[in-house]
Amino acid sequence: MSDERAAPNKHSPRLQRRQHSSPSALSASCCIFLFLFFFFFFLLLLPPFFASKPPFTMAAPAPAARERKPSTSAPITDFQGPVGPPGISRPKHKRTVTGFGPQDIKSVEASIPEGQRAAWKKFSVKEFKTKEDFEKEVVRHVETTLARSIFNCDESAAYNGTALAFRDRLVIEWNKTQQQQTYADQKRVYYLSLEFLMGRALDNAMLNVGMKDVAKDGLADLGFRMEDVISQERDAALGNGGLGRLAACFLDSLATLNYPAWGYALRYRYGIFKQEIVDGYQVEVPDYWLDFNPWEFPRHDVTVDIQFYGGVRKIKNEAGKTVSVWENGEIVTAVAYDAPVPGYGTSTTNNLRLWSSKASHGEFDFTKFNSGEYEASVADQQRAETISAVLYPNDSLERGKELRLKQQYFWCAASLFDIVRRFKKSKKAWSEFPNQVAIQLNDTHPTLAIPELQRILIDVEGLEWDEAWSIVQKTFGYTNHTVLPEALEKWSVPLIQHLLPRHLQIIYDINLNFLTYVERNFPKDRDLLGRVSIIEESQPKMVRMAYLAVIGSHKVNGVAELHSDLIKTTIFKDFVKIYGPDKFTNVTNGITPRRWLHQSNPRLSKLIASKLGSYEFLSDLTLLHKIEAYVDDKAFRKEFQDIKFANKVRLANFIKEAQGITVNPASLFDVQVKRIHEYKRQQLNIFGVIHRYFEIKEMSPAERKKVQPRVSIFGGKAAPGYWMAKTIIHLVNQVGKVVNNDPEIGDLLKVVFLEDYNVSKAEIICPASDISEHISTAGTEASGTSNMKFVLNGGLVIGTCDGANIEITREIGEENIFLFGNLAEDVEDLRHAHFYSEFKMDPMLQRVFDEIRSGVFGDAGQFSALVNSIVEHGDYYLVSDDFKSYIDTHKLIDEAYKDQETWLTKTITSVARMGFFSSDRCIDEYAEMIWNIEPVKPTSNGA
Numbered sequence: 001m002s003d004e005r006a007a008p009n010k011h012s013p014r015l016q017r018r019q020h021s022s023p024s025a026l027s028a029s030c031c032i033f034l035f036l037f038f039f040f041f042f043l044l045l046l047p048p049f050f051a052s053k054p055p056f057t058m059a060a061p062a063p064a065a066r067e068r069k070p071s072t073s074a075p076i077t078d079f080q081g082p083v084g085p086p087g088i089s090r091p092k093h094k095r096t097v098t099g100f101g102p103q104d105i106k107s108v109e110a111s112i113p114e115g116q117r118a119a120w121k122k123f124s125v126k127e128f129k130t131k132e133d134f135e136k137e138v139v140r141h142v143e144t145t146l147a148r149s150i151f152n153c154d155e156s157a158a159y160n161g162t163a164l165a166f167r168d169r170l171v172i173e174w175n176k177t178q179q180q181q182t183y184a185d186q187k188r189v190y191y192l193s194l195e196f197l198m199g200r201a202l203d204n205a206m207l208n209v210g211m212k213d214v215a216k217d218g219l220a221d222l223g224f225r226m227e228d229v230i231s232q233e234r235d236a237a238l239g240n241g242g243l244g245r246l247a248a249c250f251l252d253s254l255a256t257l258n259y260p261a262w263g264y265a266l267r268y269r270y271g272i273f274k275q276e277i278v279d280g281y282q283v284e285v286p287d288y289w290l291d292f293n294p295w296e297f298p299r300h301d302v303t304v305d306i307q308f309y310g311g312v313r314k315i316k317n318e319a320g321k322t323v324s325v326w327e328n329g330e331i332v333t334a335v336a337y338d339a340p341v342p343g344y345g346t347s348t349t350n351n352l353r354l355w356s357s358k359a360s361h362g363e364f365d366f367t368k369f370n371s372g373e374y375e376a377s378v379a380d381q382q383r384a385e386t387i388s389a390v391l392y393p394n395d396s397l398e399r400g401k402e403l404r405l406k407q408q409y410f411w412c413a414a415s416l417f418d419i420v421r422r423f424k425k426s427k428k429a430w431s432e433f434p435n436q437v438a439i440q441l442n443d444t445h446p447t448l449a450i451p452e453l454q455r456i457l458i459d460v461e462g463l464e465w466d467e468a469w470s471i472v473q474k475t476f477g478y479t480n481h482t483v484l485p486e487a488l489e490k491w492s493v494p495l496i497q498h499l500l501p502r503h504l505q506i507i508y509d510i511n512l513n514f515l516t517y518v519e520r521n522f523p524k525d526r527d528l529l530g531r532v533s534i535i536e537e538s539q540p541k542m543v544r545m546a547y548l549a550v551i552g553s554h555k556v557n558g559v560a561e562l563h564s565d566l567i568k569t570t571i572f573k574d575f576v577k578i579y580g581p582d583k584f585t586n587v588t589n590g591i592t593p594r595r596w597l598h599q600s601n602p603r604l605s606k607l608i609a610s611k612l613g614s615y616e617f618l619s620d621l622t623l624l625h626k627i628e629a630y631v632d633d634k635a636f637r638k639e640f641q642d643i644k645f646a647n648k649v650r651l652a653n654f655i656k657e658a659q660g661i662t663v664n665p666a667s668l669f670d671v672q673v674k675r676i677h678e679y680k681r682q683q684l685n686i687f688g689v690i691h692r693y694f695e696i697k698e699m700s701p702a703e704r705k706k707v708q709p710r711v712s713i714f715g716g717k718a719a720p721g722y723w724m725a726k727t728i729i730h731l732v733n734q735v736g737k738v739v740n741n742d743p744e745i746g747d748l749l750k751v752v753f754l755e756d757y758n759v760s761k762a763e764i765i766c767p768a769s770d771i772s773e774h775i776s777t778a779g780t781e782a783s784g785t786s787n788m789k790f791v792l793n794g795g796l797v798i799g800t801c802d803g804a805n806i807e808i809t810r811e812i813g814e815e816n817i818f819l820f821g822n823l824a825e826d827v828e829d830l831r832h833a834h835f836y837s838e839f840k841m842d843p844m845l846q847r848v849f850d851e852i853r854s855g856v857f858g859d860a861g862q863f864s865a866l867v868n869s870i871v872e873h874g875d876y877y878l879v880s881d882d883f884k885s886y887i888d889t890h891k892l893i894d895e896a897y898k899d900q901e902t903w904l905t906k907t908i909t910s911v912a913r914m915g916f917f918s919s920d921r922c923i924d925e926y927a928e929m930i931w932n933i934e935p936v937k938p939t940s941n942g943a
């Protein structure tokens, strides 16, 4: 049915392949007693007014039956000396930062007397298994940890109580997992990503440990609705968008598949800003996500000192060898915070370690304070803390910003120190390092880990250059994410020289060795040396991080086929020539079906499970193909359709609540939610909406009756410094104001901009789309993952032949996707044509521009730069070239949607064929092709 596709400028995409108190005296107890007495007295008199004041700890909620009891919360005597009867002491074991190694565990265990071991074992904390046990845990946490009671336990306290109950569970499993992985002593993978867009954790934890129903019933007994409790949680937004989300999906899959894995990132004081729309403009508000986060454990004993600045001195050591010492720098301390990451249907619980920065001399410098330098004593602290303060928005030009480079090094150095420390525990030879450790560099941000490991090996551990370098190369893998050449990360040589003098020397040495190798193998190609050199001979000289990443790792992968092909034929072409094609590979991105189907769309997940006999498809998504057999089953079809409608009603209610706009859930829901960026082309979408608006206005009443009603839903954040993207948001809101208030239009068209798009909103939006837009300029989107989320939830896609749209098409069939627009290979020619040949603006788009200029949507001056980027400045993203094809394709969509039966068949078929896009498949591919790691299967008793 390829006639369903618009007559695009070009046709079919190439679809070839795939933790005191003084002795508490009686008087203190009396005070508390008197206090409690009066408190309860008052409570009896004035219950409604007191119900919300926070009291002290209360154990007995029934005031009548109280008897005098000593305070139980404070110790009667000070603890001094050994606890327990005199003469019996237990060997004191000090906790070590990396835990005990496999041999240590056995000897430590043997050193503890039998009786004590038995006592510990007897009272060892158990995981709750029943509804009663769960309720007991929640009540205990609400009453003691939170110091609240039945009288003032609001939803927020209920959430915190529930979260803490689940956290306890995760801690138990997490401890077991870490012990087991240490015993197994296998290779581990360390995933370095500056961003982890985790979203909410509670719902995910409940589903992954298979206790959501138990918790739901338990909460109901305590008087709370599950949905209200879940919605109390704030998103952990340590990322900008898709890619941060991907890292989170990866962690989920790694744990689910029992791979021994750790994630390393920064603990930003402020995650991605919260977006508010004021008068149609985006306003950024800080997100204090850390105010109370039950999911993290501060590890104040796990710290690493990180050095910056200073100088390098060459000395001769005792052995007569010349070594480099990096000294006199400024020291900042990294403190670890751990967050447990539970797998689905397994007890494996991995670790995400976040580093927070603080001044190395502790909180506050009293020497400086006492000597009168009040401000300076605070300033040092603040300066150290800024390192982990903010998450950089990824679209602003962060190049040249020293703080950003500091962040990168701080995070790489702390993580590597941790990894090396863990490895050294095993007392294995250095040559074994690559057999025990795989480090994945997500994008170029962690590239400094390469010279850092080399530095540790040669300067600290005393290895020879070549041996060290071979270990480095075998350890790292690099994932290249962006396709936009301007996103190629570079740092100026003077900046690195100033901040990391030793590293710059190492980078130069790496480059020298590399170029020598190239020269030897390609003696006649002089230009090649200049092209592949890590150092760009510009003013000032720059270090090309991507090249350093390619040279320092054994595998480089792209994230979608088209993308991987592009890498090989464009920017890394020379490297393919030097290293051969085997070093370059593709791992097509995926999403976790636990969050993006089971959690976001429980009813659909249930329907599928009812047909497949179990929820096994959640851990083996390829089983989805079996539902294709039900494509003609009437009852199945009806339920499928009802689910979609119910999800649309849920979104419509959310839109009403959040934005105050009433939309009809029977309309076609057309959604584009993702970061706002010119290459993602939200402008193309809104121009299309404007076109549709005027088309409807010009129709006769009879013609209007035939129009398919639509709701165009937008959402996404623009980087604070990205002016053009903010203009697009403003235009969407202005158009919405006009269209939504036009009585002539009514339900035929509504335009909604949903504020503050984040993971938990995505969970409501994705299951509710009829059509979603993934319309980036061909060749610009590395992959895209929201396209997968939408299709998996029974929505169709309108998209360009770009990123993962191509693989989605291959899997679900061309007849089930609406592709349009120019192809990647024609982009260069088209851009050229805008400047050097006669270019004719599409008349429909011209009309749209004329209306905007006329002021229909408010002050036209506001939008002139947006319009002119297309009309006068070469239309870099080819909006005008793809406009007609885009409009025509939307016409096809309107027609296709009228035939609900056929539409339903398409959506069911598409869901059935989405098995390939699980992040589990993706992780298995990485494990096999790049990391060479094996799962560690949890044993049931956990020993």
Ligand SMILES: *Cc1c(COP(=O)(O)O)cnc(C)c1O
Residues within 6 Å of the ligand: 240, 241, 242, 243, 245, 673, 674, 675, 757, 758, 759, 762, 783, 784, 785, 786, 787, 789
């Ligand atoms: C999945 C997801 C994205 C990625 O969207 P793309 O369309 O692939 O760019 C961005 N933000 C959030 C919150 C997501 O859940």
Ligand SMILES: *[C@@H]1O[C@H](CO)[C@@H](O)[C@H](O)[C@H]1NC(C)=O
Residues within 6 Å of the ligand: 146, 148, 156, 157, 160, 232, 233, 234, 291, 292, 293
């Ligand atoms: C519960 O946690 C939230 C953060 O999620 C916090 O804002 C709130 O104050 C906490 N409530 C209680 C009762 O501790």
Ligand SMILES: *[C@@H]1O[C@H](CO)[C@@H](O)[C@H](O)[C@H]1NC(C)=O
Residues within 6 Å of the ligand: 124, 125, 171, 172, 175, 176, 179, 942, 943
């Ligand atoms: C951690 O795991 C070990 C080994 O399984 C077990 O003996 C110990 O009791 C556990 N500790 C906690 C706090 O669960």
Ligand SMILES: *[C@@H]1O[C@H](CO)[C@@H](O)[C@H](O)[C@H]1NC(C)=O
Residues within 6 Å of the ligand: 193, 194, 195, 196, 197, 239, 240, 241, 242, 243, 244, 245, 246, 247, 248, 250, 394, 442, 443, 481
């Ligand atoms: C990887 O890097 C990207 C791109 O810079 C970043 O946004 C994201 O959070 C990271 N995670 C993953 C798995 O890609």
Ligand SMILES: CC(=O)N[C@H]1CO[C@H](CO)[C@@H](O)[C@@H]1O
Residues within 6 Å of the ligand: 443, 444, 480, 481, 482, 483, 484, 485, 486, 487, 488, 489, 546, 566, 567, 568, 570, 571, 572
């Ligand atoms: C960040 C990064 O390394 N991206 C590169 C990935 O490969 C493309 C080539 O297709 C480069 O242009 C990017 O800069």
